[in-house]
Amino acid sequence: MSEHRNGPVRSAAARDAILDATARLLAKQGYDNLTMEGIAKEAGVGKQTIYRWWPSRGALITDCMSEGRLMPIEIEIPDTGHLRADLNVWLESVIAVVSDPGGAALLRSLVAAAAEDGAVGDRLAEMLGMDQALSLRFASAVRMDQLSEDAPVDLLGLAIVGAIIVPVLARRPISPDELRRLLDHLVRPAG
Amino acid sequence: MSEHRNGPVRSAAARDAILDATARLLAKQGYDNLTMEGIAKEAGVGKQTIYRWWPSRGALITDCMSEGRLMPIEIEIPDTGHLRADLNVWLESVIAVVSDPGGAALLRSLVAAAAEDGAVGDRLAEMLGMDQALSLRFASAVRMDQLSEDAPVDLLGLAIVGAIIVPVLARRPISPDELRRLLDHLVRPAG
Amino acid sequence: MSEHRNGPVRSAAARDAILDATARLLAKQGYDNLTMEGIAKEAGVGKQTIYRWWPSRGALITDCMSEGRLMPIEIEIPDTGHLRADLNVWLESVIAVVSDPGGAALLRSLVAAAAEDGAVGDRLAEMLGMDQALSLRFASAVRMDQLSEDAPVDLLGLAIVGAIIVPVLARRPISPDELRRLLDHLVRPAG
Amino acid sequence: MSEHRNGPVRSAAARDAILDATARLLAKQGYDNLTMEGIAKEAGVGKQTIYRWWPSRGALITDCMSEGRLMPIEIEIPDTGHLRADLNVWLESVIAVVSDPGGAALLRSLVAAAAEDGAVGDRLAEMLGMDQALSLRFASAVRMDQLSEDAPVDLLGLAIVGAIIVPVLARRPISPDELRRLLDHLVRPAG
DNA sequence: CCATAACCGAGACGGTACGTCTTGTCTTGCC
DNA sequence: GGCAAGACAAGACGTACCGTCTCGGTTATGG
Secondary structure: OOOOOOOOOOOHHHHHHHHHHHHHHHHHHOOOOOOHHHHHHHHOOOHHHHHHHOOOHHHHHHHHHHOOOOOOOOOOOOOOOOHHHHHHHHHHHHHHHHHOHHHHHHHHHHHHHHHHOHHHHHHHHHHOOOOOHHHHHHHHHHHOOOOOOOOOHHHHHHHHHHHHHHHHHOOOOOOHHHHHHHHHHHOOOOO | OOOOOOOOOOOHHHHHHHHHHHHHHHHHHOHHHOOHHHHHHHHOOOHHHHHHHOOOHHHHHHHHHHOOOOOOOOOOOOOOOOHHHHHHHHHHHHHHHHHOHHHHHHHHHHHHHHHHOHHHHHHHHHHOOOOOHHHHHHHHHHHOOOOOOOOOHHHHHHHHHHHHHHHHHOOOOOOHHHHHHHHHHHOOOOO | OOOOOOOOOOOHHHHHHHHHHHHHHHHHHOHHHOOHHHHHHHHOOOHHHHHHHOOOHHHHHHHHHHOOOOOOOOOOOOOOOOHHHHHHHHHHHHHHHHHOHHHHHHHHHHHHHHHHOHHHHHHHHHHOOOOOHHHHHHHHHHHOOOOOOOOOHHHHHHHHHHHHHHHHHOOOOOOHHHHHHHHHHHOOOOO | OOOOOOOOOOOHHHHHHHHHHHHHHHHHHOHHHOOHHHHHHHHOOOHHHHHHHOOOHHHHHHHHHHOOOOOOOOOOOOOOOOHHHHHHHHHHHHHHHHHOHHHHHHHHHHHHHHHHOHHHHHHHHHHOOOOOHHHHHHHHHHHOOOOOOOOOHHHHHHHHHHHHHHHHHOOOOOOHHHHHHHHHHHOOOOO
16 A cells, blocks of 8 residues: 555545455455455555454455456447347356466465355346346347247356356366357247 | 264264264254364264364355255156156255255355355256256257257256356345246257 | 453453463472463463463473462561571571471482473572572671681572582482581681 | 283383483473373383383482482492591582583472472482481581581571572572682581 | 534454474385 | 374463453644
8 A cells, every 4th residue: 555644534545445455455365365454454554444444355245346356257248139249248257267366376366265255245246147147138039039939038147157166166267168158059049 | 073083983973963063063054154263063073073073164065965954855757658747746855955945044154155165056956957967857858859959968957057056146036936936948859 | 260251451360360270280290290271270260361461381390480479488588687597598498498398309309300491490509599599698697807808708698508409309308407517617607 | 112011010120211201201201290191101111101100290200209210319428537538429419410511400390299208208308318318418517527516407407408499589699709709607626 | 603513544453264394193005 | 902093082281362441642623
């Protein structure tokens, strides 16, 4: 942290330094080696300044996710009318993360965090599109007859994201090819 | 532990007491509140006796899983010729676990453990059938024309398990109905 | 410990509670049963608070000695002009300690501590007058013709203290009578 | 230990290996780093074999002392008729030990052991001549008019040995010169 | 315009748990 | 029955963090 600025209003510099340190240390050392004390030292900040604004590691991580400090994953999914093409935009950013060893490790850390902090789980679900983005896109595809009318639009995203996350846990991430084959099966045109 | 039995060979009583305590405490307190010291005390055992045989919490947990001390999930999937009926046998045991709040919490703990210990991830994948059981059953179904020939038999299990696990992370487990709807879509007869 | 007082400056209450506990436990249990953990528990203090300020048991003990928390031994020796009378003032406090079984045990503990920690040895020597007090008094006596001019003033104290300490080690403390006989021989008037 | 010889009678080889290891480790690492386990490993012996025959570290050390495995100090003091000359024989062996840093450290270790084990204290007193040897020699000197009739023959040895041991504790051993000066004062001819 | 209140970095505090080491007892299997 | 080997329950070691609490100091605001 630089530009030490004290006073009765919240220091933006401190906030930024803390989230930055959190993201950096999470990526470098993993979730279980992420300590409040380490973050404070890395950020050049007193511990109390962290506890004043965030109640837990999980809260720090959700804030990092909200501000995109952790992963370059597209949250929005375009709707150009071509389902598979649109999905690929999203997929590419996901694959980029999962294929990189560091990215996979980071994702594992996020899952660990999610497992013990529900809010992280919510935020992670949203980031991966499971919450809304994928469902909405699939519903749109149904309306355009690019997806069978009885397809479970609210669940397909779940299955796709699950098929991505679960192998990451076991250290053998799904390959782009496999992912494409799965999509071919899941996202079949109406009929 | 009872029947204190020392000697130059491994004490079965100690081993059993330790794994038992691990399973009990993991279910009661969750993964991040599971401590080596707590296990030792609960098992009535010296810490060194744990460290002598297991290098980490993860190793204890994989052993518990291997011996079925944690979850009553069917690993074997029957093959009577009716895919959906056979899947239901497996599904029921999975749903029973996921629907119980304690079971869901335990599953979250296992995911947390898997996220920081690859071996736990492997063992968890195996327990949930992702490793082999589901793939083999799907392959058999293809041969019996109950599943499209070009279905990605090695990935369907992944998608199903993923769709189960991921919502558990966010504290809103998938409902049996939703799961059935997803299966209807994923496991369609040959078309 | 009472009056829990945290903050970025050293807590006098913690310091006092720790030294007090050290003195109490050393007297009660002896040096080799004196543990850092026991001191922390007795003082109602975290172990780190001890290690923050003292590197070892020895350092705790020297501090206790410096503050007279262990033994009521006169360090100063008066100089009224009558050597034997002045020595008796000092002797009496030493005899009081050595004659009491608890005092002898405590002295043995200090010797054990001194044997493995030089600083304790220094402090113990000082406390027993060997460092300066006795030598100075003897030198003064020489100037007043109460002690032979060629008496080894810097060594007489050593011999006296040694004759006191050594029997304590073997659990048969020197008796006051014996000590007086020895002094009669050692501290003979000039001539 | 070599020549592994089991059987229903005590193994002399084991006994020797254990005492040898004790002496070696005591000299190398000091009393407080001397562990039963370390001795067993160094001697190539099971721990039980030690505990079967010796109840404590102290007992091992007294046995070592009894067999002269630790220090080359003359226990017998000759009586040629010349007190100072005879004392010098003994003194020389003592000075040799005290002047060598290793010897001084070993002596400190013995004092530490004596402080917590009375038997070691007894044995140490005997080894240093305090028990009998010096007293007897002084008594003989009185009879030959080389020492004042009213000299405390039973205490002089105490004072001498004390003046040697105590400075060793504080890491500043008495010098041979100082020791000689002290003797000049203590052991004056009858006058 | 100055007191006051909230912020800041720093870090001490009572604790819990870590993973290692040693203790003294007990058991196994060989001799 | 002695022996080497070593597992066992117990518990201390010194370190790392936890989350709480002061400490001085800085700075914006409101009486």
